[in-house]
Amino acid sequence: MKSDLQISQETDLKPIVEIADKVNLGYEDLELYGNYKAKINFSTIEELKAKPDGKLILVTSINPTPAGEGKSTVTVGLGDALNQINKQAAIALREPSLGPVMGIKGGAAGGGYAQVLPMEDINLHFTGDMHAITSANNALSAFLDNHIHQGNELKIDARRVIWKRVVDLNDRELRQVIVGLGGPIQGVPREDGFDITVASEIMAILCLATDLDDLKARLARIVIGYTFDREPVTAGDLKVEGALALLLKDALKPNLVQTIYGTPAFIHGGPFANIAHGCNSILATKTALKLADYVVTEAGFGADLGAEKFLDIKVPNLKKAPDAIVIVATIRALKMHGGRQKSELLEEDLSALKAGFVNLKRHIENMRSYNIPVIVAINEFVTDTKAEFALLEELCENQGVLAKRVSVWEQGALGGVDLAKAVVELIAEQAADYQPLYQSTATISEKAETIVKKIYGGQGVQFSKKAQKQIEEFEKNGWSGLPICMAKTQYSFSDDPTLLGAPTDFTITIREFVPKLGAGFLVALTGDVMTMPGLPKKPAALNMDVTNQGEVIGLF
């Protein structure tokens, strides 16, 4: 079997100007990064504003299991398949972080014959967006610590700094550190920590900003800590939002690349799907919508996390809701939700499939509650049986939802044609009429309750003492109009990763909130949230190499 890298290297890439031409962009609209990558100029984005939006298709999934569900692959393959049936389509995806690439085998550029290319570049430095975010994040830390060191005019309490540094690596050693050691000329000692770059609020900001002015205004609103009097201190108080925006001016421009089938792909931004909203940038989605008749995009993790945040956080900023939602499921994964282990998935098991369907069923109901047409994509594996397909199709039909098989990983565009046709038909026949889950005027606890009861299917929310105190504080600060960004395990509807299927008898404990005023949401932490992954004993990096001619080896 060919590796993703092999398939990628065997593909004849088209010059990116040819790809751009498919969506009527000319050379003057692009800033080239080599022959196969480009950024879209701000002036072009400005000109496009007058054009109507195309149709937006959101790809989401059941709760992920170790069996895999292939959401990115289906997203890419659906875009290719739409072009295959002569619809003008583009895709919008997140860009991968270097940390997991070096750590564990697996990127975020699709797989098999449903990949975005050049995968080597996309999975390494790409157009430098991650590095710009790392620089801006850490520059803010340096300005903050320098302010404290140089007299601390703003009276920042070094014990109450909440702004952390970042690196775009999996580096557990940096999770908890002490900085500023070495005496008075080396800074002020305090506790600090490093997150991975994609967990930076600046990543979330970049993905929600609509232009450079909006970016700058959001940067200014970032809460970096508190004064000795417990008043919030912002990046704007340090007067550095201009410098930070300057560092991010190119990173804010959406990137254009191509799939194996030459479908235009806007790959831009990649915020964490737990402590952030987990979707590619507003500017990438918006640009794609102005240029293509159909735009396929995805949201991180399962529909309880990724799609909920897409719909309640991204949509109000994007000012455009999806016209259809595709929920990706695999028969293997549903059997795990039905109680089987990963090692037991090779054989047909209709009863486990039926039992596990409850997970998919709840996601279907949830997505429909937003008044958006829903369709299921069954991502095929070789071990799936005819009887299993038939059962799953029937179970979906009983819910009034169409289920279509896709095999884009193995067959590329052709493997997604059935789904593509069905999606086009669905959009033509059923108009979406987006209804938000909650109103911004609801209180913080009402919003959290709504998410837990209506989306997760739980009994309610318990707030820790700290969280209760924070709610009062936030209300006093005027922050209660913001949406909630839940940081919860992706493996279960509940906050217990071992509760698969569709649990109901649980409550969610919110132990702490983190205000993200720049991004414009309040993160609610439930359970342990990992914001800096570690490396495995044998990191993927050990297999990587490059020849003297520059050819990449061992990158997946």
Place this chain on the structure above:
Amino acid sequence: MKSDLQISQETDLKPIVEIADKVNLGYEDLELYGNYKAKINFSTIEELKAKPDGKLILVTSINPTPAGEGKSTVTVGLGDALNQINKQAAIALREPSLGPVMGIKGGAAGGGYAQVLPMEDINLHFTGDMHAITSANNALSAFLDNHIHQGNELKIDARRVIWKRVVDLNDRELRQVIVGLGGPIQGVPREDGFDITVASEIMAILCLATDLDDLKARLARIVIGYTFDREPVTAGDLKVEGALALLLKDALKPNLVQTIYGTPAFIHGGPFANIAHGCNSILATKTALKLADYVVTEAGFGADLGAEKFLDIKVPNLKKAPDAIVIVATIRALKMHGGRQKSELLEEDLSALKAGFVNLKRHIENMRSYNIPVIVAINEFVTDTKAEFALLEELCENQGVLAKRVSVWEQGALGGVDLAKAVVELIAEQAADYQPLYQSTATISEKAETIVKKIYGGQGVQFSKKAQKQIEEFEKNGWSGLPICMAKTQYSFSDDPTLLGAPTDFTITIREFVPKLGAGFLVALTGDVMTMPGLPKKPAALNMDVTNQGEVIGLF
């Protein structure tokens, strides 16, 4: 008076393909980064190997003073002036670090009408080289700490790790830190510290490597620490040199930009001039030499540090010595070497100038000792008087050296024509016959003694107990054939920054060596060496901004 940024923004840039055409490079030789920046492909560099080298002109200077000497500006202006007199010339320069750009006003892209462009890009993320180096450096740290955490098969003594992390920022808070806190699943607690990226050994390696294979071999040789038995541990022992080289594969390609006058400028790599060798990359210089008849390049700090390292560390790797050396001096700075304060430089002072000439004189003698023709460039200031010029020209003439006035900052290419003509004539008339300062077979202490006595004019070297012990250890490890890279103050020939002019009655104390096996030299630390600058009370960043259209504000 116009700012550098204003002059830069008023210049009509030519597409980089037109600049490339001036040195017979075609579109297929380039990887474009937008319209005005490109990297040179490895296949082109390989093809160029068969071509003869052009003439190499090294620009160096007297010991820098707060009055400024304008070495980069003269380098750029001389390249422009050579083209002005119809010689085919290119320049090779270091790329600036983001830290000082955000911290203090001043970049490394020349100034006035002798600048390399686009200065905004060059001074911000440019083509991502610095970020790639930061990533590779910190990936090595993560792999190292992960190795210790996951069982420590190599028995690395966490107290004897010498590999530090880096950020490309001025951030004093990170100079001394403790990492790995938080209990057994968060890594192994140990002392660590962050240098600025340009101080990373990987920067020095990138600048000395001749191709990707050489880069990889050098990365494998990096000493990252010692075992409990005090045996050196290398990056190769961790088996990560392939992954690190992969991260650096594009960063190793030289960057091509242009001056205000359209002179091709290879801006690539920028190692510290104290704990590293302070010159742009071998690949940039070599590529320029293959493409142009005259290549103007510079070395960091004064000739005692920068030029000495260029001649004793870079030249053996480059396999090409300069055909001429230009020593830049200003009348203002020489008056400071003659005992005047910065506030006292406005008025004519022939006796201070004469007294300060001893600094220039020693640099002239030093450079001549390498058997390379020398010329002096007097970088004009408006306060200089005719009598001062006449005196300085006479003093130089007494040494048998020509001195030429340059005013490229104010007048651009025309302001360097006299110097350009004189340099061309000098090269035509006097053949260089490079003699190294010392042989590689000399002992470590002999090499250090030679540098201090012959170049600095001191009495000799004192080694601390630690340094003495290290010399024995290094000899045992077989490292004594390597050149010495002195880390010394740039302000004086001695290790006391206040001793201006040409002191003689001093010894240099080497307190410690740092083995840089990847770069291929042993750093000798004298005095305090700053490898992580701090920010001033009001960082330059406070004046920076960007408009909604992406126009840069306040960057110099």
